[in-house]
Amino acid sequence: MTRKKKTLSFERELVIVGGGPAGMAAALSAYENGVRDILLLERDQYLGGILNQCVHTGFGLSYFKEVLTGPEYAGRFIRQIGNVPKIEVSLKSFVVCLTAEKKLTYIKPGELQEVKARALIMATGCREKTREMVHIAGTRPAGVFSAGLAQKLINIEGLLPGKSAVIVGSGDIGLIMARRLVLEGAQVKAVIEIRKESRGLVRNVVQCVEDFDIPLYFSHKISRISGRDRVEKVLVSRVDDASREIPGSQFEISCDTVLISVGLIPENELIEMAGVALNRETNSPVSEQVNRTSVPGLFVCGNAYKVYDLADSVTRDSELAGRMAAEYLSAG
Amino acid sequence: MIIKHLTCIECPKGCGLSVDIENCKVVKVQGQRCPKGEKYAVAEVENPVRIMTSAVLTRGLDIKMLPVRTNSPIPKSRIQEAMREIKRIRVERPVRTGEIIVKNFLGLGVDLVAARDVKKGDGSIF
Numbered sequence: 001m002t003r004k005k006k007t008l009s010f011e012r013e014l015v016i017v018g019g020g021p022a023g024m025a026a027a028l029s030a031y032e033n034g035v036r037d038i039l040l041l042e043r044d045q046y047l048g049g050i051l052n053q054c055v056h057t058g059f060g061l062s063y064f065k066e067v068l069t070g071p072e073y074a075g076r077f078i079r080q081i082g083n084v085p086k087i088e089v090s091l092k093s094f095v096v097c098l099t100a101e102k103k104l105t106y107i108k109p110g111e112l113q114e115v116k117a118r119a120l121i122m123a124t125g126c127r128e129k130t131r132e133m134v135h136i137a138g139t140r141p142a143g144v145f146s147a148g149l150a151q152k153l154i155n156i157e158g159l160l161p162g163k164s165a166v167i168v169g170s171g172d173i174g175l176i177m178a179r180r181l182v183l184e185g186a187q188v189k190a191v192i193e194i195r196k197e198s199r200g201l202v203r204n205v206v207q208c209v210e211d212f213d214i215p216l217y218f219s220h221k222i223s224r225i226s227g228r229d230r231v232e233k234v235l236v237s238r239v240d241d242a243s244r245e246i247p248g249s250q251f252e253i254s255c256d257t258v259l260i261s262v263g264l265i266p267e268n269e270l271i272e273m274a275g276v277a278l279n280r281e282t283n284s285p286v287s288e289q290v291n292r293t294s295v296p297g298l299f300v301c302g303n304a305y306k307v308y309d310l311a312d313s314v315t316r317d318s319e320l321a322g323r324m325a326a327e328y329l330s331a332g
Numbered sequence: 333m334i335i336k337h338l339t340c341i342e343c344p345k346g347c348g349l350s351v352d353i354e355n356c357k358v359v360k361v362q363g364q365r366c367p368k369g370e371k372y373a374v375a376e377v378e379n380p381v382r383i384m385t386s387a388v389l390t391r392g393l394d395i396k397m398l399p400v401r402t403n404s405p406i407p408k409s410r411i412q413e414a415m416r417e418i419k420r421i422r423v424e425r426p427v428r429t430g431e432i433i434v435k436n437f438l439g440l441g442v443d444l445v446a447a448r449d450v451k452k453g454d455g456s457i458f
Contacts (some may be wrong), residue, residue: 202346
């Protein structure tokens with residue numbers, strides 16, 4: 001017979017879920033606006049979120065007026081949080097359940113915890129769209145990665161995902177990974193974008209693709225991925241204005257790796273569980289004002305609210321979320 | 333005179349620049365929305381530079397890969413050489429963000445610095 005693990009339950013003024021740029025900015029701002037009981041839950045073993053794997057520069061120009069890498073940008077907030085004892089950080093803490101009464105259940109090594117939040121800020125970020133969501137036909141060999149996963153493998157785990165890659169989509173992470181793969185000694189055969197122009201920032205097209213003479217095909221798509229155990233090649237087609245494949249335009253590129261960089265979706269399954277209304281198109285909360293949701297006292301900020309181009313903008317809007325939560329608490 | 337079209341990469345605005353060049357020297361820059369654009373155009377034509385970032389292997393520390401950067405831009409033409417050098421580095425002692433990993437990197441007068449704090453770890457690989 002298995003014994004049921006003892007469940008601890010307690011109440012906190014403000015709980016923040018997610019210790020990336022959004023959650024850290026919200027926590028610091030809530031503290032500055034008078035909240036003195038803050039619990040910050042982070043599922044990873046470090047604060048900083050995806051910034052830790054973004055070793056390239058491009059962060060902080062607007063917020064700090066300096067050119068920083070992702071880990072440096074995160075580090076500035078991690079140090080500030082470390083100086084505020086009223087912000088309790090709980091790492092390796094993964095929220096599995098959320099109710100409309102703002103009761104959270106989370107797991108951390110060896111424990112199952114419950115906490116009731118008077119105010120709650122969800123800063124859960126976003127996730128990458130997958131191969132399945134862009135309907136690429138073919139086999140299902142090893143070697144197909146989302147661009148952000150490849151970034152984590154290289155920059156956090158020190159593993160090179162492949163030797164010759166084709167990148168699907170020209171989102172910023174895909175462009176940045178094109179450069180990163182080349183620097184690590186892999187070959188990037190092509191970046192394939194179905195639209196007529198880049199989805200990413202122009203500066204990334206210049207410094208990540210043009211700098212390294214990587215072919216970038218606009219108005220093209222991958223029609224098929226082939227390979228038995230490992231990716232062997234992709235079939236590329238030109239498309240017309242309605243994104244239909246143009247017959248006779250196909251050509252093949254041999255490669256052992258395909259990276260998918262076709263956009264991001266806010267990660268909002270927990271608030272959906274709590275009954276918050278979501279926009280089905282974007283997976284963002286239905287909202288009258290930035291950071292607000294249909295549940296009073298439950299705020300969503302950063303990429304979970306909407307997908308931002310810049311971490312600096314995430315920080316700014318998340319500071320507002322911290323203030324909004326403080327105002328909600330002092331009014332209640 | 334040659335007219336070259338560039339996209340400024342100094343900030344996310346990505347201004348389109350039109351650069352007048354005479355004898356490999358920039359004589360006029362148009363299209364920039366701030367002074368960074370002109371500086372970028374001159375550097376890009378006369379001696380293109382980039383801040384180099386990567387990650388180096390650690391040993392016995394709490395993260396496996398330590399992100400690093402050059403504290404100033406280095407010539408674009410030296411980037412592949414810089415990568416080969418970076419692959420040879422192992423960091424085995426705890427460092428703080430900004431601490432120098434390699435002084436006078438490749439003799440370029442810039443330092444390779446840590447971009448993250450790294451503490452002692454349990455020595456496991458993952």
